[in-house]
Amino acid sequence: MRRVPRQVPPFDTRSPFFRYEALAAGLTDVDLRGERFRRIFQGIYVNFSTPVDVRTRARAALRVMPSGSHISHCTAVELWGGVSPDSSQTHISVVSGSVRSVRQGIKSHLALPGAAIVALGGMPVASPTQAFLELATMGASLVDLVIAGDSLVKSANVGPEDFVSAAKQWRGRGARLARRAARLVRPGVDSPMETRLRLLVVFAGLPEPRINWIIRNDEGGWRLRFDLAYPELKLIIEYDGRQHADSDRQWLRDIGRREELDEMGWRIIVVTSQGIYSEPDATLKRIQKALVERGAVGVPRRLSSEWTRHFSQ
Template sequence: MTFDPTVPFTRAEALAAGLTPATLAGPRYRRLFHAVYVARGPIGVHQRGAGALRVCPPGAFLSHATAAALWGGVAPDTSETHVTVPPDSHRSKRQGIVAHQADGVRPVRHRGLPVSSPTRAFVEVASTSRNLIELVVLGDSLVAARRTTPGELVEAADTYTGRGAHLARRAAALVRPGVDSPTETRLRLLIVLGGLPEPEVNRIVRHDDGAWRRRFDLSYPGHRLIVEYDGRQHVDVRAQWAADLKRREELERDGWTLVVITGADLFGDPEGTLERIRRALADRGCRTPRRAPAQWYRLFAPINRAAA
């Protein structure tokens, strides 16, 4: 085969193609893992995955968070590449590669690589993560990427019996279609796990003739209440600021109440944010609990926004 340095290759392949150790160590190439290289350029999850498979035994495939990211999901942040190998194979101990063993799992091909299916990747992440929120974020994002459905994730979690099965079932039950971003998922979970009624996701309001009018991120149509995340740090364009004011006035004329949540609210003051939404619901006639369940405080302890 013709040597193509834009595709991950091993040190042995490079030497056989006439490259020298000095050339590999130079500016034209980048080391992905021990004895695995690629031509210098942007490095993404696909190239790292392809590089990891170059040093894995036959039958290996990309799995867990790596497979989830390849499918377009928002996977837990990690610098490691996850692979799964047959149970009778050796597991690579190279730095940057995490090798798992599994039997009876049939990978599929995606973007030219063998990978876990989207639903399989979801339960695999559950086996290595203890974070309910990040697992629901993954599920929501896989659904948004049209790789699976909430029902398929529930079915996969119900039939999964490995480590993290309970977490997988709980997270799958919380996945919803139509979610636009991880922050929207986090805000919805802050509300629901806090004991408040579940809001409707991305409700579309239309004119009398059926034409699209506006969309609400999270809303309670029966109580005419909208909960909206605004990730902007400040309004840069005066025209946008004026449009926001006009939109709010229109909503108020139509009888809607708008609760705007910022990043500082969501990540810096989750308890105060939950209380604002609770009071807004109570003002609209909805009976709500006075205090969130104990687990909510462990999940939503204030965190550094930049890290989030």
């Protein structure tokens, strides 16, 4: 019986490939160092037309690591569309007993027991809640962990209760941090700075504001929406990233919106990045004073010092 030759798939440089694969396909080291290709990690390349983004790096890392590995930690959060702590490395977890390949730009971890892994874009990736737990095990700050959770609720079709449940079941490293952070995750958060501002308020012992409060017109339609609000006090806390500072149209729109709020009896406190990173104490005093002036009940006269453990003074 004549043997049928095995069909070898064509060499596709648009996906990450090893140097030895390129040489076997007829390319040379001179080709790989030229303008047609880019190196992702040591010994791994891709066609210049392929963007070297988080997905491409993740695919390349999986080719390096042993079978059974999965994309994890910060990289998994990013693949789900969330916001992770800053990391220049691609994070991947391997099963116990595997031989890890060491390459600059790749951070390898041992997979957590019972890790929840799902397929995402054809890759094995930690589930959103699993990635959340992985961040806790690597010592992410409480604020960064809540930011990750808030962003994943928005981008990955999970709810705060999913994080609470996963953290409750976890008994390993970072369990206490994960449980605390999970209880602070909220739906409807639009940005990391909104999370930071809310946590600053909460850690100071002030009442937690409502998120993305919508002011409606007489017909019940959408009129105005704000980041954080105490609707019963008609008090709004708004983060202003100043991305529209140079836009006359946006500036005029903001003026009109604030005049409209004045007519309805609402007060707005605008907080910029400086008020969170450089002057958090002053920001808290502004909010505390406004709460008292608007008639809030139970506002502490002395702020909790917990906020100082998470925000610079």
